[in-house]
Amino acid sequence: MAGRFGLSSTAPATMIVTNTPAADLALTNLAYCSASDLQNYAVPGTKLFLALVADSFVLSLAPHGSIGSGYIALNAIQRRHARVSTGDKISAARFIPPDDFNLALLRLELEFVKKGSKSEQVDAVLLSNQLRKRFINQIMTAGQRASFEYHGTNYIFTVNQAVVEGQDNSNGVERGIISNDTYFIFETSNGSGIKIVNQREAASSNIFRQKEFNLQALGIGGLSEEFADIFRRAFASRVFPPHVTSKLGIKHVKGMLLYGPPGTGKTLIARQIGKMLNGREPKIVNGPEVLSKFVGETEKNVRDLFADAENDQRTHGDQSELHVIIFDEIDAICKARGSTRDGTGVHDSIVNQLLTKIDGVESLNNVLLIGMTNRKDLLDEALLRPGRLEVQVEISLPDENGRLQILQIHTNKMKENSFIAPDVNLQDIAARTKNYSGAEIEGVVKSAVSYALNRQLSLDDLTKPVDEESIKVTMSDFLNAVQEIVPAFGASTDDLERCRLNGIVECGGRHKHIYERAMLLVEQVKVSKGSPLVTCLLEGPSGSGKTAMAATVGIRSEFPYVKIISAESMIGLLESTKCAQIVKVFEDAYKSPLSIIILDDIERLLEYVAIGPRFSNLMSQALMVLLKRLPPKGKKLLVIGTTSEVGFLDSVGICDAFSVTYHVPTLKADDAKKVMQQLNVFADDDVDAAAEAVGDMPIKKLYMLIEMAAQGERGGGAESIYSGAQKIKISHFFDCLQDIVRY
Structure with missing residues (x-):
C-alpha cells in the first residue's frame, strides 16, 4: 500500500508482546526486538527500522539483548494504544515511508504522567529543540501518545495533528516523519497545570481560542458545511506558523463574503468568528456608518479601519496579530462603480480605497475583511476577484x-x-x-x-x-x-387556497388527465437530474379551472417554495416595477431546492389588449428569458402558466418557451353531471335535466350558477343546499340559467 500510508513490502509478522526492558527506555518511544528480528524491518537505503504495529501506528525499532526472537517490547502507553497486554500476539509489518514524508507541523497536547496539583512552565522553543533531537526520524500518527522527560519531569504528549508538507490528509491517516524542519505547536487542556511560554512564532497558529468548535454551543445551527468551507478557505493557512506558509509560497486569504437570504445566519457567523479569535477584538462596521457628508471624510473613515493593522505589520512583520474587520451590509457602500448617479462619486471612492488597502501596492497580510450582504449582485466585480473578497460562501436556507x-x-x-x-x-x-x-x-x-x-x-x-x-x-x-409565522421563501398557501375557493371536484376525464400529467411533471422535477427546469402552459376558455388546477398542483406538490404571480397584485405599477417584481420571485425561487411558480393569466401580466393589439414588450421579453433560464446548480423549478389567449401568446413566441401545453376544456353535459352529483345539490331525478341544460359551460360559471340558485331558495341558502338538507328546485335553476349570458 503506497501513498501517505507508506507501503509494506513483507507480510505482517505475528509477534508476542513483552515489557520494555528498562524504565528509561520507555521514554524513547521506541519498540525493541531481537537483533535477528530487526532486519525484517529495515528500510532499504536508510538506517531506519520501522514497523506498522497493529495496523494503527508506526514505531521505530531498536535491538536489545534481553528480547527473544519473536517478541516485541512495548511500553505501557504503546500497549494501551494498541489495546494489548504482555503475552498477547500483535501484528507488526515492515513500513516503508513514501517520498516527501517529512512533517511540516506537529500539534501536541501536553500533560503530566503523574496528574495532580503540580504546575510547570514550559519553554516552547527549548522543548521543540529537545523533541526534535530525541524523536528525529520517528514517525508520528494522529492520535498517538508518547512519554518523554523534560527538566526532570515526565510528560506525555498526544498527537492532535500531523501535517505533511504538500499533502492533503482529509481522506486518510495523518502521519509523517519528524525532521529538523518540523514545527511543533504545543497545547494544554484546562487545569493541566502546564503553562506554555515563548511560543510567539506560533501566535498566528493559535488564532482560535478553542481547540475544537462546537457550533451548536456557539448558537450556530445547520451551517456546519458552510462553516467548514469558511475555515478551510480563510483560516487553514493561518493555523500554520509563518515559516510553513512561506515555504508553501502562498498568501493568506484577505477577505471573504457571506451572502444569502435575510435571516440565514450571516451576521451570526461573522459575530461568532470574532468571538473565537484570539488577540485583537474585531472591528464591526455597519456599511452606512462609514458614509459622511464631508468631502474626503468617508475615504478617511475607511483608512482609519486599517490603521492599526498597518502599524502592527510595520512593527512586527509576519508576527503581526490578525486584524478582523467585519462589514455588515457591505452592499450599501460597495456598489458597482458607475452605478450611482448622485454626482459626488463617493461610492466609487470607497470601493477604490478598499481595493487599495486590501490588495494595493502596499497591501496588508494581517487583515481579514468579512463582508455580509443580501445583494451580492450589487457589489463591484473588482471587489470579488481573488486577492480581495475571494472566499464567497452562500449562507442558504437550512435543510x-x-x-x-x-x-x-x-x-x-x-x-x-x-x-x-x-x-x-x-x-x-x-x-x-x-x-x-x-x-x-x-x-x-x-x-x-x-x-x-x-x-x-x-x-x-x-x-x-x-x-x-x-x-x-x-x-x-x-x-x-x-x-x-409565514416564511419569506415559503409556499403562499393562502394565495393558492384563494384560487380554489370551491374546492376540487372531479369534473371529467380530460381535467383528470391534465392534473395527473401535471403531477408527473412535479415528480420529474423532484427526481430527474436532467430536468432542473420544467415549464407547463394550461390554456383554455376563461373560467375553465386552469388557475384552480395549477394551485392544486402547487399545494399537493409539497414543494417548500410555491408562489403565484398574478396581475391583481400589480395594479397601477409601472412596467419596469412589474418586471422587477417578477424577476424577484424567480430569484427567490433559485434560493430553494424545489420551487413552483404559477404565472396566472399571462395575457393580463403582459397588459394585452385585443384592439391594436397592444401589449408590454418589456414584460414579454423578460418572461421569455426567465422561462428559459436554468436555475443554479442543485436547484429545481417548475413553472406553470395559465392563459385564455393562447393565440396571442403563440403570436409573440411565448408558447414556444413552455415545454408542454395542455388544453383545459369547458364542461360537457356528462362532466357537469359528475360535478352536480358530487355537490349533491339536486334531487336524483333532476340531475340529468340540469346537466343537459348547462351544456358547454366553464366550471367557474357552473359554480356561480349553482350559488345563485341556492341563494334564491326560500328559507334555505347555499349552506343548507351544500349540506344536503335542502335541494335546488329544477324550475328555479332553469330560471337562473336564463338570467346569465351563455358561454
Whole structure:
C-alpha cells in the first residue's frame, strides 16, 4: 500500500508482546526486538527500522539483548494504544515511508504522567529543540501518545495533528516523519497545570481560542458545511506558523463574503468568528456608518479601519496579530462603480480605497475583511476577484437537519428548565418548517412561548401571581406558531387556497388527465437530474379551472417554495416595477431546492389588449428569458402558466418557451353531471335535466350558477343546499340559467 500510508513490502509478522526492558527506555518511544528480528524491518537505503504495529501506528525499532526472537517490547502507553497486554500476539509489518514524508507541523497536547496539583512552565522553543533531537526520524500518527522527560519531569504528549508538507490528509491517516524542519505547536487542556511560554512564532497558529468548535454551543445551527468551507478557505493557512506558509509560497486569504437570504445566519457567523479569535477584538462596521457628508471624510473613515493593522505589520512583520474587520451590509457602500448617479462619486471612492488597502501596492497580510450582504449582485466585480473578497460562501436556507439543530439551540434553555411539554416533537416541527430561515425559526419558538405564557395570564387581573411550574410549551403551541409565522421563501398557501375557493371536484376525464400529467411533471422535477427546469402552459376558455388546477398542483406538490404571480397584485405599477417584481420571485425561487411558480393569466401580466393589439414588450421579453433560464446548480423549478389567449401568446413566441401545453376544456353535459352529483345539490331525478341544460359551460360559471340558485331558495341558502338538507328546485335553476349570458 503506497501513498501517505507508506507501503509494506513483507507480510505482517505475528509477534508476542513483552515489557520494555528498562524504565528509561520507555521514554524513547521506541519498540525493541531481537537483533535477528530487526532486519525484517529495515528500510532499504536508510538506517531506519520501522514497523506498522497493529495496523494503527508506526514505531521505530531498536535491538536489545534481553528480547527473544519473536517478541516485541512495548511500553505501557504503546500497549494501551494498541489495546494489548504482555503475552498477547500483535501484528507488526515492515513500513516503508513514501517520498516527501517529512512533517511540516506537529500539534501536541501536553500533560503530566503523574496528574495532580503540580504546575510547570514550559519553554516552547527549548522543548521543540529537545523533541526534535530525541524523536528525529520517528514517525508520528494522529492520535498517538508518547512519554518523554523534560527538566526532570515526565510528560506525555498526544498527537492532535500531523501535517505533511504538500499533502492533503482529509481522506486518510495523518502521519509523517519528524525532521529538523518540523514545527511543533504545543497545547494544554484546562487545569493541566502546564503553562506554555515563548511560543510567539506560533501566535498566528493559535488564532482560535478553542481547540475544537462546537457550533451548536456557539448558537450556530445547520451551517456546519458552510462553516467548514469558511475555515478551510480563510483560516487553514493561518493555523500554520509563518515559516510553513512561506515555504508553501502562498498568501493568506484577505477577505471573504457571506451572502444569502435575510435571516440565514450571516451576521451570526461573522459575530461568532470574532468571538473565537484570539488577540485583537474585531472591528464591526455597519456599511452606512462609514458614509459622511464631508468631502474626503468617508475615504478617511475607511483608512482609519486599517490603521492599526498597518502599524502592527510595520512593527512586527509576519508576527503581526490578525486584524478582523467585519462589514455588515457591505452592499450599501460597495456598489458597482458607475452605478450611482448622485454626482459626488463617493461610492466609487470607497470601493477604490478598499481595493487599495486590501490588495494595493502596499497591501496588508494581517487583515481579514468579512463582508455580509443580501445583494451580492450589487457589489463591484473588482471587489470579488481573488486577492480581495475571494472566499464567497452562500449562507442558504437550512435543510431539515439544520432546522432541527436551530430548534434545539433555541429550545435548549426551556428543556433544561422543564418548560417543554413531553408531546413536543422537534423533528416534526423541523419537517413542517420548510424554507424557514434561522431567524424565522427563532420567531416560531418565540410565538410558541407567547401562546404558553398567555395561558397563565388573566386580562382581568394582570397582577395575579404566575405559577412558573405550570408553564409548559406544548406541541399545539408550536403548530399554531408555524401557522402564524409565514416564511419569506415559503409556499403562499393562502394565495393558492384563494384560487380554489370551491374546492376540487372531479369534473371529467380530460381535467383528470391534465392534473395527473401535471403531477408527473412535479415528480420529474423532484427526481430527474436532467430536468432542473420544467415549464407547463394550461390554456383554455376563461373560467375553465386552469388557475384552480395549477394551485392544486402547487399545494399537493409539497414543494417548500410555491408562489403565484398574478396581475391583481400589480395594479397601477409601472412596467419596469412589474418586471422587477417578477424577476424577484424567480430569484427567490433559485434560493430553494424545489420551487413552483404559477404565472396566472399571462395575457393580463403582459397588459394585452385585443384592439391594436397592444401589449408590454418589456414584460414579454423578460418572461421569455426567465422561462428559459436554468436555475443554479442543485436547484429545481417548475413553472406553470395559465392563459385564455393562447393565440396571442403563440403570436409573440411565448408558447414556444413552455415545454408542454395542455388544453383545459369547458364542461360537457356528462362532466357537469359528475360535478352536480358530487355537490349533491339536486334531487336524483333532476340531475340529468340540469346537466343537459348547462351544456358547454366553464366550471367557474357552473359554480356561480349553482350559488345563485341556492341563494334564491326560500328559507334555505347555499349552506343548507351544500349540506344536503335542502335541494335546488329544477324550475328555479332553469330560471337562473336564463338570467346569465351563455358561454
